[in-house]
Amino acid sequence: MTPSLPRRAARRLLSALLVVWGAATISFCVLHLIPGDPVDAVLGPLVGASPELRARVRAELGLDAPLWVQYLTALARLAALDLGWSYRLDRPVADVLADQLWPTVELAVAALVLAVLLAGTAALATAGRRGLPRAVISGAELVGAAVPSFWVGVVALTFLSFRWGLFPGPGAVGPHALVLPALTLAVPIAGVLAQVLRRELDDTLGQPFVTSVRARGVGRTGVLVRHALRHAAVPLLTLAGWVFAGLLSGTVLVETVFARPGLGRVLVSAVTARDIPVVNAVVVISAAAFVTVNLAVDALYRVVDPRLRASEAP
């Protein structure tokens, strides 16, 4: 085990870096394929800029160099963790994003925790049972998974905030202001997670070892919580990790509805304005988030399922 562990970690890290590099490259290519001149973005709506001014800006930004030089320069900067300078906001990209990162992370964590709690409760209450309560809860999950999140947000705002005043409206700050956006994001996610979790729990309950467990005098709740839940955790982890990484890349609709800061809105406005350094930075950060979450999920698989610890790929 000892010699293979560092090597495995090194290989994982290398493949993670490859993913980030790939994301940066694709983003670079796509942005250069879109028609239009980034100089316009830098100069803003000054339509009458002289060709001399345009050429100077171009030279300043390095946009006159051959494409491959631009590409290598961008990679070199990225390697040095220099995210560049926003054309439009005239600030370092790192500063622009730093303001947005925390609200995004905060919302993502809150939404995921809420979704897992909702899904866990619904699935544990109905797994291995039949009858009306199960049908009702399962149906509610399907509806929750199907409705668009901005619609949930608008409805939640209308009733819980505007009409009954339970929670603050759009643009508010503080932990209280997190509840409605998190709930809005959590409802569709919880719907999907609960469906997957219940299916896995039902599958596990059909396995032979459950008969052994019940033969020891363990009741239904004990079987579910102490045995089946852990079996169902592996697919749940996969799905939750994927959802979480997606949340970390920004949730533009919910940010817009609740007038919250966040990576999603920054990305949309940067794309519209062809603010290339900001777009690149958001893409790279999203890729890094996916990779990090995946590494964490892989590590958690081993914690959940001891069989994965033994059978290492050679």
Place this chain on the structure above:
Amino acid sequence: MTDTGTDDDLLLSVDGLDITFGRGRRAVHAVRGVSLRLRRGECLAIVGESGSGKSATARALAGLAGPAATVAARAWRLLGRNAARFTERDWRAVRGRGIGLVLQDALVSLDPLRTVGAEVAEPLRVHRILPRDRRAAEVVRLLDEAGVPEPGERAAQHPHELSGGLRQRALIASALAARPAVLVADEPTTALDVVVQDQVLRLLGGLRSDGLGLLLISHDLAVVARIADRIAVMHDGRIVEEGPTARILDRPAHPRTRALLAAVPGPTTRGRRLSDRAPARTAGPTPAEAAAPPHPDGGAAVLACEGVTKVFARAGHPARTAVRDVSLRLAAGEALGVVGESGSGKSTLALLAMGLLPPDSGTVTLEGRPWSGLPERARRPRRSAVQLVQQDPLGSFDPRYPVGRVLDEALRAAGERDRSRRRARAAALLAQVGLDEGHLRRRPLELSGGQRQRVAIARALAPRPRVLVCDEPVSALDASVQAQIIDLLTRLRRELGLALLFISHDLGVVHHLCDRVVVMHGGAVVEEGPVERVWRAPAHPHTERLLAAVPALPPGSAAGERPGPARLPGAT
């Protein structure tokens, strides 16, 4: 009621037990009017083929027949209480503590994600028998009592890290943790090799001295004959015969009992059919025909291994030599048995013979030409000569393919281009293995275990092989179905001149079917010779151990005179 014993001794009694699965028109009446008595310190065995209702009975007795089952009984008493009126809450209190259940195949009967110790400790926790801090010591004691070596280390391991025998013992330890008065064991040794089976049976038998009532469920009469006081034979949901073990073996009254007895392969069954009924549309060979297996022509070996070694290396683990310097010759038309415990390298040898694994040293030759050490491209045109039949036919079929397509694929791979000829051949192959054309449209899941193995054999015969490598082909089957498959292989060998490399942990089966036998232990061949000689006078201590562990019916039982295999004094 004709009970004569004192009622204090009566642990379990049930009258007229009925179990139905499903409802309405699709309902299956699995158990019909079964009545049982189990006393303190007694072992009652329920024996029957799969589908006879014995497992449903076992589970229902622990209140675990499942949500789809409807269970009813005229009278049902468990430990002096009226079990017919138990609520789920009552059952929970009595399960584990009053009645324990041991299921077959501990690999899937223990929670794979938890440590063995946590599984064994569960009854202690659920029934609040011991506080948390004292459970670990009790778990070690229980594992030790169940014959698990190094119980402290084992408790910290997970089920997949233990061998089949150790898992089964851990499962028994878990069922006994809360000291139940009744233990129901459902096929507790079916997945184990003979040596381990012997140990587990002895462990179970020994428990009776503490007053435990043991209900043992099995398809194998020879297995239960060792420890059961009484035997009940089940067929089609009913108990067709019940009595003391010696009486059932000596004077079986019911035809099903006689069929079960006859299906046990052993020293005196060579050259006669094991199954009582000929499979559909197949004329059985007369005993005289079967008694004269074709003589191996003694000439060129059709398949030969010369000093073959295979080492498996895994990162961070010491390398394991699975097969060590093995040499063997299989003559055309010969049946060579390879026996050994699980883990002795038999299956690796099969893969080497198939050319599916390259040996690390040594050579394999097929029909006198090199077979190992070739690029797969050179091997492929000759693959038709040697075919494989595996233990689990279900796992070797694509569940979506009907039998017709399975065979069609094999025939196409064998080079048959014409579609209508393929269809005719497929029907002929099915007839050869005792199935009919109606089976062409069936899917693997719709077939019984025996029918699946017949299809697997038909598929292996499609390219007209000269050698059939059979890796535990009957280990997963009931005794009576096993007997039919063995009869089938015997007949095919005679009709087609097939050479068999027959791998098994069951010496009785090998003795019945094979001319010569090779005994493997720890990857090496420890003994080789004509099967009669090895059976009568084993030369290697390990062979003696294997022989001693073969479940055999006692001499003089109704299946005919059965002189047991030669045994060392004290080997049992």
